[in-house]
Amino acid sequence: MNLDWLDAFLIYGFFTIVVVSGLGLLLHLQLGLARIANFGVVGFFGIGMYSFGVLYVKVDWPFGDPWQFLVCIAAGTLAAGLSGVVVGWLVGDLNEDGVLVGTLGFATAVFILATTEKELTGGAQGMGGLQFPYDVGGVKANELLWLVITAAVVGGIVFYVWRVHRSPYGRLLVAVGSNEPLARSLGKPTFRTKLWLFAVTSAGMGLLGAMYGVMERFLRPTNLGVDITLAAMVALVLGGSARVWGAVVGVVLTVGFFDIIVQNYLPVPVEWYSQALPVMREALFGAALILVLMFRPFGILGDMRRDKLMRSLHGD
Amino acid sequence: MTDPTATLTRPVIVVQNAVKSFSGRVVVDIAELTLGDVPIEGLIGPNGAGKTTLMRMVMHSTGLDRGTITLWPHGAVAGGGVVLSNLPSHRMAGHGVVKSNQVIMDFDKLTIWDSLLLAAAASKSERPHRIFDEPRVFAEASDEVARYLDEFGIREPSTYAKSAGEKKLLDILRCLLLKPKFLLLDEPTAGLPEELTAKVIDEVRTVASQGTAVVIVEHNLDVIWNLCDEVHFMAEGKVIMKGTPAEIRAHRTVVEKYLGEGHV
Numbered sequence A: 001m002n003l004d005w006l007d008a009f010l011i012y013g014f015f016t017i018v019v020v021s022g023l024g025l026l027l028h029l030q031l032g033l034a035r036i037a038n039f040g041v042v043g044f045f046g047i048g049m050y051s052f053g054v055l056y057v058k059v060d061w062p063f064g065d066p067w068q069f070l071v072c073i074a075a076g077t078l079a080a081g082l083s084g085v086v087v088g089w090l091v092g093d094l095n096e097d098g099v100l101v102g103t104l105g106f107a108t109a110v111f112i113l114a115t116t117e118k119e120l121t122g123g124a125q126g127m128g129g130l131q132f133p134y135d136v137g138g139v140k141a142n143e144l145l146w147l148v149i150t151a152a153v154v155g156g157i158v159f160y161v162w163r164v165h166r167s168p169y170g171r172l173l174v175a176v177g178s179n180e181p182l183a184r185s186l187g188k189p190t191f192r193t194k195l196w197l198f199a200v201t202s203a204g205m206g207l208l209g210a211m212y213g214v215m216e217r218f219l220r221p222t223n224l225g226v227d228i229t230l231a232a233m234v235a236l237v238l239g240g241s242a243r244v245w246g247a248v249v250g251v252v253l254t255v256g257f258f259d260i261i262v263q264n265y266l267p268v269p270v271e272w273y274s275q276a277l278p279v280m281r282e283a284l285f286g287a288a289l290i291l292v293l294m295f296r297p298f299g300i301l302g303d304m305r306r307d308k309l310m311r312s313l314h315g316d
Numbered sequence B: 001m002t003d004p005t006a007t008l009t010r011p012v013i014v015v016q017n018a019v020k021s022f023s024g025r026v027v028v029d030i031a032e033l034t035l036g037d038v039p040i041e042g043l044i045g046p047n048g049a050g051k052t053t054l055m056r057m058v059m060h061s062t063g064l065d066r067g068t069i070t071l072w073p074h075g076a077v078a079g080g081g082v083v084l085s086n087l088p089s090h091r092m093a094g095h096g097v098v099k100s101n102q103v104i105m106d107f108d109k110l111t112i113w114d115s116l117l118l119a120a121a122a123s124k125s126e127r128p129h130r131i132f133d134e135p136r137v138f139a140e141a142s143d144e145v146a147r148y149l150d151e152f153g154i155r156e157p158s159t160y161a162k163s164a165g166e167k168k169l170l171d172i173l174r175c176l177l178l179k180p181k182f183l184l185l186d187e188p189t190a191g192l193p194e195e196l197t198a199k200v201i202d203e204v205r206t207v208a209s210q211g212t213a214v215v216i217v218e219h220n221l222d223v224i225w226n227l228c229d230e231v232h233f234m235a236e237g238k239v240i241m242k243g244t245p246a247e248i249r250a251h252r253t254v255v256e257k258y259l260g261e262g263h264v
């Protein structure tokens, strides 16, 4: 396949859009429905990425790819899900400030572990040895296929989130977010509900982390900067944190605009790429967030519309 | 009035040595109290007597300083007691113990349909992987929900509850949809228009006649005198008097001392 027309940067741009959209969608279940503000997204992402990477590179598996790859990626997902249960258990009964500090602290702990556990992770130097579980001819083709696979996974997440809105489970999450004591008085085990929510969404974040690691092929603690959490959070709030498509719309407008339009099509001086652009990116995202919160506090898509949803599901 | 001699075995809740204080001030202090002896019991008393606090203690949404509250699902003589004061509050509904709220409690993001289906849904339909269960939950609950919507004249259930009265009503309907065995109602008719009050009272009579034990707190004493088989009079955290409506009304001086003139 001749892929000369395709810029490698473009693949990366789209890949970032897809991954951050996936994170934003999972965050939407926590923030938009259950109203839990998780500032540790990148921690779960990192647990998935490093569990996968360490298992894949350091363990002598009796079987090769694709099984080795699949087993390791499943293990990374599981590890992230379990860390979600632990973090959920720790923050489940705390107020918003407690959740913020707890999740942010967790993400910091993951970052520090990735840096200090040199034996396992290679520390700040990073760890190589990851590869795609296939070879379809050429780096670019492999990366393109990985983009497609990741997009399919995120498509699955969109479908799940869309279904959750239309299911009794989604209603329970909204109830827990709106009035937890009342939900409890109706017999709903709200704490357990939050634990399961954390387990499932964290597992998803871990899976995306592992997939991100595969694309990078080289794991460094700098992959786990707070900018990933912020990108997902900003995009979600910008697009509409209570809406299914909020995260996707937000990511396209922020990451899409910046990582694709600005970085690929605007005549930016080359020396800006390493220093100036990342800073501009954060500043622009922050400014966009402030503007939206001032003029459209529920985001571009607006607030949840369960009245419309109920009408479409059950008539008037 | 419902027939107190009905042979249904009703659940009984026994409160023993239950004490609750807020910042050092004792608000409820009950040595021994049995609720559920008769189908419909009233709990009356002046503002601040501790009626709401007592009900919240039963639901364990307020913790007890000490004492125990036990549910006997098949009456006091039968075995199988459940110590409610050891259970987390979300387990009460599973044991059939349900309370409506004096102050308005609502889910601001849920429509009326949502709110009622939430109450009716079984927890196994609410797990993270059950993403296709809405039709089942709807099919199981919709007849009953539709009957309530019709009876109480709620015409746009796909919208959000707007007025305080509507939210209050919704709170009671959610309780009924939980199929309570022991129903605690904290001022259910406060804030409801008159024709709805009558309908709520009808529903209360119906569930009581079907074997549910009902305890009702009310400031509208006409409701109490008409509805209840027995009345507890509470003041300063203690039940100071107990009897049939007629007996309580006979203690004119006590009632008027606490509730003011013209109530008896």
Ligand SMILES: Nc1ncnc2c1ncn2[C@@H]1O[C@H](COP(=O)(O)OP(=O)(O)OP(=O)(O)O)[C@@H](O)[C@H]1O
Binding pocket: B022, B023, B027, B045, B046, B047, B048, B049, B050, B051, B052, B053, B054, B102
């Ligand atoms: N969470 C709380 N913190 C502090 N004090 C409280 C709390 N809840 C209740 N109280 C106090 O306890 C006392 C009893 O309140 P409670 O609500 O049980 O009375 P009540 O009999 O239901 O009164 P009313 O008829 O006005 O509803 C009141 O003095 C009230 O101020």
Ligand SMILES: [Mg+2]
Binding pocket: B051, B052, B053, B102, B186
């Ligand atoms: Mg009260």
